[in-house]
Structures are given as C-alpha cells and as structure tokens.
Amino acid sequence: MPRLKLTLEYEGTRYVGWQVQPQGASIQSVLESALERLLGERVSVESAGRTDSGVHAQGQVACFDTPRELPLKAYTMGLNGILPPDVAVVLAEEVPEAFDPRRWSRGKRYRYRVSNRRTRSPLRRTTHWEIFAPLDVDAMRRAAVHLLGRHDFSAFRAADCQAKHAVREIRSLSVEGTSGDAVSIVVEGTAFLKHMVRNLAGTLVEVGKGRRPEAWVAEVLASRERKRAGPTAPPQGLVLEEVFYGDGPPARTAGGTADAEEDEG
Secondary structure, three states, X not given: OXXXXXXXXXXXXXXXXXXXXXXXXXXXXXXXXXXXXXXXXXXXXXXXXXXXXXXXXXXXXXXXXXXXXXXXXXXXXXXXXXXXXXXXXXXXXXXXXXXXXXXXXXXXEEEEEEEOOOOOOOOOOOOOEEOOOOOOHHHHHHHHHHHOEEEEOHHHOOOOOOOOOOEEEEEEEEEEXXXXXXXXXXXXXXXXXXXXXXXXXXXXXXXXXXXXOOOHHHHHHXXXXXXXOOOOOOHHHEEEEEEEEOOOOOOOOOOOHHHOOOOOO
C-alpha cells in the first residue's frame, strides 16, 4: 500500500487538539473522517507531534497507508472539499514505506505571537496572547540568547511531561516585531518538551514587561525548577510552522529528535 505524507494547515480554536479525545472534535478525527469518505474505508493517521486545544499549525505533518492509489491532487483538491474550512491539506507526497513522521523529524519551528497594544484586538483574540501593555522587545532579545544551545530544559517542561529526560537543543530563537503592536517569538530546535515553547514565551514576556531582569532567564534555566520560570503562555498564540526532515531517520542521540516522547502543544 502506498504511504502518504500530508502537510496540514489548521486554525485550532474549536478543536480539542490534534489527538482524538473522548469529548470534542480533534484535528486527527476530522482528518480520518474525511479520508474515510475519500477512500471508502477507515485509515489510521500518525502525526509529527501533538498540538493542544487552541493551538494552530501551518506545517503539521500527518502520514498514513492508503488502501487505494489515487493521484496526489485527490489529497489536496479532493480532500479539501471534504474537510471543514479551518483545516486544509497544503501538500501531499508519497514517502517510503518506513517513513515515520515523528521519528524521522530532524526538528521543528514554532512561532508564538503576542499582541502588546493597549487595546484589545478582535482579529487577534484567537491567534495571539493579548498583553495590553507595550513590551521591551530589545530586552526580550537579549534574554533569549541565554536559551540557545543544548541544555536541560526541566524548568520549562509541563508538570505532567512524560519525556525520559529534558535535554533539548534550541538552534535559533528570535524575537520579532514592535513594542506596542505585535511580537513573535520564533523557536527552532531538535525537539520540544510538553508546553516548552509556551513556557519559554511566558518567561520572556516577564522580561518584556520589566518584571524580571534579562539575566534571570539564565538563572531559571540553570535551576531546572519549573516554579522558577514564568507562566505558561495561553495556547492560542502558538503555531507549529514547519517540521524538518532529511532522507532517513536521524541517529538516536541523547536530546536528539529521535528521543522525543513528548512534544510541544
């Protein structure tokens, strides 16, 4: 059976997240239902990682074995005619039989968006964390430098994170945008712990508000204690922008992508 890789874009506001849940619609459930209508039988879909309720994606990756050989445009034009308006397939590709969307990933890029103007924004309420006060963007940029590289990110993992260890590598971390308008925190790394990006964002915003000095971020990282970091930023500001792949599965190394049992969401 051919193995298909789909790149998905979705607006996650009305969903319980990627994974099928007992209550509420999930991205996985609506995708599997649409595929059943297209293919005439049920298929099981795997993803590159889970996203939580309210989290969005521009480049989520899903994979499945198809019982029917259809032209690739059937999985874009055809499937998009079945999927709800807030979920779309932007690319369909045939991949090797052994392809695993999670284990073959070489890294991911996330964007966390903050609206920091003084008035509320109806157009940003489901896509940004609204702060209602200007942020010191330069201070946030300087603080972010402390998080680059390979570290134990225990201070930025969720309390119920089940990953075997917290060693991860952040390849790049930029703070973009304007004080008094919109700011984006863009993070690229090998893999991420549960709620890691949202906890990083919550911590950098504390610096941006002037509540904490820039050097505090390095102290939080070294402490490995979640209670020392900033709050978990709300889900609606988070977007999974891209999942990166090579020609095969990466080598299994401590802190590498192949080890990631949990994912940001």
